[in-house]
Amino acid sequence: MSVDTLPISIxxxxxxxxxxxxxxxxxxxxxxxxITKWQISDLLKWIQDNLLKERPELxxxxxxxxxxxxxxxxxxxxxxxxxxNYVIQPNDEIVFISTLHGG
Amino acid sequence: MPEETxxxxxxxxxxVLKQELKQKEARLQLLKSVKKQIVKHYSNHFTTxxxxxxxxxxxxxxxxxxxxxxxxxxxxxxxxxxGLGCPAALYLVAAGVGHLTIVDNDEVELTNxxxxxxxxxxxxxxxxxxxxxxxxxxxxxxVKVNPxxxxxxxxxxxxxxxxxxxxxxxxxxxxxxxxxLLNDACVLKKIPLVSGSALQLEGQLTVxxxxxxxxxxxxxxxxxxxxSVTSCGDGGVVGIVPGVxxxxxxLETVKIIADTSGVLNGRLLLFDGxxxxxxxxxLRNKNLDCQVCGxxxxxxxxxxxxxxxxxxxxxxxxxxxxxxxSECMNVIQFSKVYEQAPIVIDVRPSVEYxxxxxxxxxxxxxxxxxxxxxxxxxxxxxxxxxxxKDVYVLCRRGNDSQRAVVKLRDQFRxxxxxxxxxxxxxxxxxxxxxxAFPIY
Ligand SMILES: [Zn+2]
Numbered sequence: 001m002s003v004d005t006l007p008i009s010i011x012x013x014x015x016x017x018x019x020x021x022x023x024x025x026x027x028x029x030x031x032x033x034x035i036t037k038w039q040i041s042d043l044l045k046w047i048q049d050n051l052l053k054e055r056p057e058l059x060x061x062x063x064x065x066x067x068x069x070x071x072x073x074x075x076x077x078x079x080x081x082x083x084x085n086y087v088i089q090p091n092d093e094i095v096f097i098s099t100l101h102g103g
Numbered sequence: 104m105p106e107e108t109x110x111x112x113x114x115x116x117x118x119v120l121k122q123e124l125k126q127k128e129a130r131l132q133l134l135k136s137v138k139k140q141i142v143k144h145y146s147n148h149f150t151t152x153x154x155x156x157x158x159x160x161x162x163x164x165x166x167x168x169x170x171x172x173x174x175x176x177x178x179x180x181x182x183x184x185x186g187l188g189c190p191a192a193l194y195l196v197a198a199g200v201g202h203l204t205i206v207d208n209d210e211v212e213l214t215n216x217x218x219x220x221x222x223x224x225x226x227x228x229x230x231x232x233x234x235x236x237x238x239x240x241x242x243x244x245x246v247k248v249n250p251x252x253x254x255x256x257x258x259x260x261x262x263x264x265x266x267x268x269x270x271x272x273x274x275x276x277x278x279x280x281x282x283x284l285l286n287d288a289c290v291l292k293k294i295p296l297v298s299g300s301a302l303q304l305e306g307q308l309t310v311x312x313x314x315x316x317x318x319x320x321x322x323x324x325x326x327x328x329x330x331s332v333t334s335c336g337d338g339g340v341v342g343i344v345p346g347v348x349x350x351x352x353x354l355e356t357v358k359i360i361a362d363t364s365g366v367l368n369g370r371l372l373l374f375d376g377x378x379x380x381x382x383x384x385x386l387r388n389k390n391l392d393c394q395v396c397g398x399x400x401x402x403x404x405x406x407x408x409x410x411x412x413x414x415x416x417x418x419x420x421x422x423x424x425x426x427x428x429s430e431c432m433n434v435i436q437f438s439k440v441y442e443q444a445p446i447v448i449d450v451r452p453s454v455e456y457x458x459x460x461x462x463x464x465x466x467x468x469x470x471x472x473x474x475x476x477x478x479x480x481x482x483x484x485x486x487x488x489x490x491x492k493d494v495y496v497l498c499r500r501g502n503d504s505q506r507a508v509v510k511l512r513d514q515f516r517x518x519x520x521x522x523x524x525x526x527x528x529x530x531x532x533x534x535x536x537x538x539a540f541p542i543y
Contacts, residue, residue, distance in 0.1 A: 013375065014305055015333055024377075054474070058331050068327030070371070072384050077371075079387035095382075097373060099323065100300035100307050102335040102418065103187040103277040103345060 005029035006038055006090055010047070014098035016069060021053050030088070040071070041084035043094065059096075070097045132244065148172045153245065157199050170361030171199065175245075177360045178202040178268055182255055182285060183275035184231040185209075186218035186335070186345030187299045187352060191273055193221060194353035196239045200360070202247045203239070204267065207231045208254040214543060218342030255281060256416065257288075257405035264292045271356045274298040275349065277335065279326055280408035280416040286311060286319035287405055290396045295368075297355045299348040302338050304376035306348035309367055309386070310355055312396065316368035321390040326412040334418035344376050425505050430512070432523045437495065438536040445488045447495045450507045451529075455499060459541045461529075469503040472510050481511075485520060494522045499543075501528035 010026045017024045030038050030046065041063060048060055058066060064084060065071055071078040072095040073086060088094070146154055148168065153175075154161075161171045177200045181188050184207035192205055211219070211226040211234050219231070226234035232250035239248045253259055255276075264272075272294050274285045282298070289296040295313035300306065312318045351372070358366050373382040395402040409416050441447055447464040449456055456466040465484070471477045485494075496511065498504040501524065508522045515522070525532070533540040 013373065014307070015302065015338070058328075066328070066331065067325035068323060068331060070322070075382065075384045077385060077387045080385065097307075098331075099327070100302045100305060101277065101279050101282060101332055102302040102338070102340060103183055103185050103275050103300055 004032055006032050006088060008088060008090070008092045008094060010043075010051075011093065011095035012097075013095065014100050016059070016096050016098040019054060019059050020051055026051065038088040039084060040073075040078065040086045040088065040094070043088060044084070065096065068099050070099065071095070072097065135244075148175065153199070156243075156245075160198060165363045166357075166361050170357075170363070173360050173362065174199050174357065175201050177270045179204070179271050179273065179356060179360075180263070180267070180269045181205045181273045181275055182281070183207055183277065184219070184221070184235045185215065185275060185277060186301060186340065186342065187349035188273070188275035189219045189221040189235065190346050190349035191275055191299075191352045191356070192235060192239060193242065194350055195356060196243045196246045196248065198353070198357055199243065200246060200356075202249065202267075204249040204251060204263070204269075205232050205235055206251040206253060206255055206263070207235075208252065214336075218340060218345050220342075220346065254416075255284065257284060257408065260284060260288050261405055264288055264294070269294055271359050272296050273352050273356060275352070277418040278416055279329075279332055279414060280412040282319060283326065283411060284405065284408045284416070287395050287402055290318050290320075291404070295359050297352045297359070299345075299352045301345040301348050302333060302335060302340055304341055304344055306344050306374040306376070308348050308351050308355070308372040308374070309370065310359070311368070313359065313366060313368040315389055317386055317389045318393060318396040320395050321387065321393045324390075324394065329412070329414040332414070334420075336418060336420070341376060344374070347374060347376070420500055420502065422500065423502050423505060426508055426524050430508055430522065430524055431526045432495070433526050434531045434535050437497075437525050437532070440493075441495060444493065444495055445491055446484065446493075447497065448507070450496060450498045450503050455543075458543070459529075461497075461532075464497070469498065469507050472507050475514075478514065481515075485515070485518060489519075492519060492521060494520050495525055496522055497525035497532075498528045500530050501526050504528060 007029045010028060012020050012024055035042055044060055048056055052059060060066065073081045074093050078086060145151065157171050160166055161168055179195060179200050179202065181192055181203065184192065184205050188205065188207065192203060195203055209231050211222045211229050211231055213227055215222060216224065221235045221238045222231065230252040232252050236248050236250040239246070272285060272289050274282060274296055276282060285296060289312050296311040298311055298319065299308045355367050369386050371384050371386050373384065389396060391398050394400060415421060441461065442463065447461060449460055449464040449466050450469040450472060452468050452470065453466055460466065467477045467481065496504045496507050504524045508524045511522045529540060530542055533542045
């Protein structure tokens with residue numbers, strides 16, 4: 001493993017993937033030259049700059065995710081993981097799920 | 104026409120047979136109930152028939168005789184008799200709950216039948232709860248099914264929860280305001296809420312407000328913006344997906360009633376049918392500052408949920424009117440000109456255009472128009488027809504076509520073309536011009 005990147009996987013579901021070219025899974029490497037401790041807040045900015053294809057307001061609001069999106073860090077609700085302050089570890093799986101309302 | 108007469112004739116005959124069937128069924132029920140009473144009881148809780156009927160389920164240690172008896176004494180409310188409510192009701196009635204109330208305000212439509220498996224072709228136009236009742240009582244006549252054809256709002260729901268003592272409420276609804284309404288009502292009345300949802304190939308399931316777990320508001324204190332919510336009518340749904348989630352809602356309900364461990368509270372199940380994966384994630388704890396279930400709640404009675412969410416409590420589309428009359432044409436006028444018209448632009452998503460379209464129309468999805476992805480193509484098209492004046496723009500219901508006209512008239516401000524919105528879109532066309540055009 002290279003020392004100058006932070007490999008993680010990112011997932012989108014529940015319709016959130018529509019904002020990312022309809023792709024549900026991304027394997028990415030975050031650069032660690034400028035930011036050494038990547039927090040979720042940094043990741044949100046990175047996603048907005050690098051992955052978000054359209055209508056950013058449907059994903060990000062007030063430096064967090066918009067209401068109705070759940071963030072899961074290794075299958076755990078980010079509320080249990082210090083939300084935007086969580087420090088991302090190598091090989092973490094971070095998933096953004098839009099809640100469904102249909103029936 | 105001879106077929107018409109035969110259709111009418113058959114309808115009459117079937118009506119007579121239905122009446123006869125009803126009488127015979129009533130007679131059978133009476134005889135059976137007499138027989139049940141004279142059967143010697145070999146069990147403290149169940150009739151002989153019940154023992155036989157539920158034996159396979161009672162043999163499971165987690166259910167047992169105690170669990171089955173708890174089911175028999177239970178009272179369950181299902182809100183929504185659609186894609187989730189149908190399978191949930193079906194399994195709960197088969198499993199032998201005591202009382203089941205089903206609430207829904209809609210009638211059966213042809214677009215429902217691929218997923219709402221209690222309803223048949225003959226039920227189109229019939230209230231869903233009535234259609235459901237017919238099937239459910241055939242499956243298990245021991246269960247007292249109470250069909251309520253009404254709209255759930257703060258008043259009707261509180262009335263119902265106050266009158267009845269429900270052990271579990273199952274959220275099988277299709278819109279955000281009703282989900283908050285059910286959550287708050289269940290918190291106030293201390294009833295566990297089994298919540299399911301489905302769209303396209305994905306489903307979600309959890310149990311709120313159970314054994315000190317979080318409620319819906321703990322997870323989502325702020326409602327989503329209305330334009331970020333997709334309905335089954337717009338996004339589509341594969342029928343089996345609500346089938347899976349609705350069946351699991353019945354399972355969680357049985358587990359709650361039988362008081363087994365392992366209920367899905369404080370966890371969320373995410374089902375993705377596209378790759379057949381289930382993801383089971385750990386949710387946050389109950390939020391002590393939650394507005395409704397926290398230690399100092401600010402919501403102590405039900406509020407106006409449509410106002411709170413900024414949207415209506417159903418999944419129907421709300422029509423917009425953003426154009427002046429001079430930019431609109433009704434479908435009757437359109438029907439007289441469209442076959443000769445060289446430029447008819449259908450702005451629906453391409454999958455909808457592929458399902459059905461007017462033969463001389465051209466598909467430029469509104470999504471592309473919004474992103475200016477069509478400009479060159481449209482410029483070419485207009486150049487070819489430079490002698491023309493009118494460009495007709497239509498869509499499914501006449502809303503996106505209005506938005507498209509606003510965009511197009513600005514972009515082609517300097518041309519001689521007039522962009523005309525077809526009011527009411529293809530829905531109105533099917534209703535007022537040609538009933539052979541599919542309504543979906
Ligand atoms: Zn709460």
